[in-house]
Amino acid sequence: MPPLTALGPFVALLAACLFFATQNDRFLTAQNFSLVLQQVMVVGLIAIGQTLIILTAGIDLSCGMVMALGGIVMSKLAVESGVPPALAIACGLAVTTLFGIVNGLLVTRIKLPSFIVTLGTMNIAFALTQLYSSSQTVTNLPDALTALGETFKLGGTEVSWGVVLMLALYFIAWLALRETAPGRHVYAVGNNAEAARLTGIPVRRVLLAVYAIAGLLYGVASLLSVARTGVGDPNAGQTENLDAITAVVLGGTSLFGGRGVILGSLVGALIVGVFRNGLTLMGVSSVYQILVTGILVILAVAMDQLSRRGGR
């Protein structure tokens, strides 16, 4: 049975939508909803990887910076080094996956806390991005890099390929976590790593795989980010970094590990996106969005804590 807290995020999202619908007649249109999805797709995708890590009771502070590095690698290789776009994308994915593996190895082999490891790799990824790009934005990207930002008609509205990809990956992640043994292992490791080890779960391998997969997902997110803005941006990822953690927490995944539903993270990302969109349509300063996000984050974590205490 899903605990009450699992419904919380949906209720919050619905309430926000209802409120904004009364404020502006452009809010409740298919086109606007499609727009919000496009605006949250980067954070939403990063949040998949972040959710996996948080489910194991870890955290990844490097996600946004690793994403930015992937984007710069892809666009620099394709535009300035004349590498075929498909190969450039593959290199970008390889770099972000490598970062995930390094994070995973440091956490599992040297037993460093994930907070510290990813604090370090966050700075490393940021510095590498700035050095490799000379802090310059890369423009004139080939079509292959921006294809995911293109839209197609669906009924009366336009949907971007990137959003479709994000939704598909959410579905796959949801299925894998629910229906497969490795998926259940992720929860088990997050609940109690020692107990999981005693029941024969290869804890270190599960953790390493989670960090590596997260890295790969950040690579896909960098492709989405490049496609959305149409440029390779060395300053990308700086707000996405914490926005992704915010989305996961708002989505009801426990920061203490082992509990959470992956689709909640999408809802969490949407909450932030809907506030930003709705307040702009109303003509209200976006500082209020930051205010509301802060309150919601505390509420979400408080609900998690309280439900934990109640369960014991």
Add this chain to the structure above:
Amino acid sequence: MRSALLVLTATAFAAGALAQQQQPVIGLITKTETNPFFVKMKEGAQQAAQAKGGKLLTGAGKADGDNAGQVTALENMVNAGAKTILITPSDSKAILPAIQKARAKGVQVIALDSPTDPADGTDALFATDNYQAGVLIGEYAKVALGGKPAKIVTLDLFPGHPVGAQRHNGFLKGFGLAAPDAKSNDLGRPAEVVCAADSYGDQAKGQTAMENCLQKSPEVNVVYTINEPAAAGAYQALKKAGKEKGVIVVSVDGGCAGVRNVQAGVIAATSQQYPLKMAAMGVEAGIAYANGGKKASGYTDTGVALIADKPLPGIQSIDAKQGLALCWGK
């Protein structure tokens, strides 16, 4: 109760729709919400919109350099029915594709304060001539130094930003040193510049940068700063080192805190720019487009004035009192 809510909702719908039909909607996207320069710009736009019967939407990135946040705000405003969007681009290149999309939909986009790269990415640009702002303080510093050999520290913005490069290079040019032209994004580095560091336009970071530069080159006698918070930071560092008397600090911006620092002798001279004017002109252009369909075009210099409390021969300047009447911020 429920029906009352329904009526209320319907009324809100209708009122919203009505208001939108009548008033031209103008969007203003700044780099951040919190920098006093942009707060003033927003104020100016708000006043102009109120006076001319327009509706102003505002948005911003979360931090300087947050391009994705600006893209999001831009899309939301186009969707909210804005026919003119005024933007101070955080990243002069990265914002271009989003602007292109908006312009393709018939939206007039005007850059305020800093240009896009290339500048014709927007319909028009209302901004300070940042190179000229640099030239003015460069000329002042040169005369103030007299004939002494120059040992210059530059506290710059951050790598890759055209405004940072334009002010820096303009300063060198005004000082009579070899300098790249106004279009260049590279910081000139003649031998007279003994230390160059990034301040991110921030007082604390400016202080740290100056402390480090003093370690490297204690003989400094001129400090160029990207803006007045950086200048205040530089002064703190100089004071701690007991060097505040012998060093000429110059800056750009003209915020009220900065002008008061000119009065207090912390800053020798600063170039003042006029965000309120930029915003008001932008809103007027937006109203004109909504009414007559005529778009603004080209670059409009919104003016710059040198503020100094010690006027020097051959240098045109206004004093801090006059500057305070025109300044922005608190």
